[in-house]
Amino acid sequence: MVIMTTILNMLLLLFLIVCAISVAKTRDLLSAIIIFAAYSLIMAVVWQQLEAPDIAITEAAIGAGVTTLLLIATISKTRREE
Template sequence: MVDVLTEVLNVLLLLFLVVCAIAVAQIRDMLSAVIVFASFGLIMAIVWQQLSSPDVAMVEAALGTGVTTLLLIAAISKTRRAE
């Protein structure tokens, strides 16, 4: 029973990843797209915890989500926000 629930959770997380990736492509406002991309990275960190590699999850949460989002926001604040 527990295994089935874990599988359902994994499938839901992966579904969320695909939805986030499509949403990033569709959103016209760049700042909103970056925030959706940050949630994409956080869900990806949870997926890697599910795949039993906690160090990759930690680096993804720190670098792939935190630093990349900060750099993107810095670049958007130097350029324009609308697509």
């Protein structure tokens, strides 16, 4: 059981790093925002694994929800390409 949890945590952290690098590398800003939402969702699961469910709820609501919506609203006001 412990080894399965360790494997899950390793996969989550790997996905987190891949998301963080690809957000910085993506030229299309809408794609970058969607990858950033996925980053926030994985980060919420990581907070849950770190036994901080309070922060996990906040991260899922603010990071994956409100931040994405506000950034997409900003894109609709400005340009999509970098």
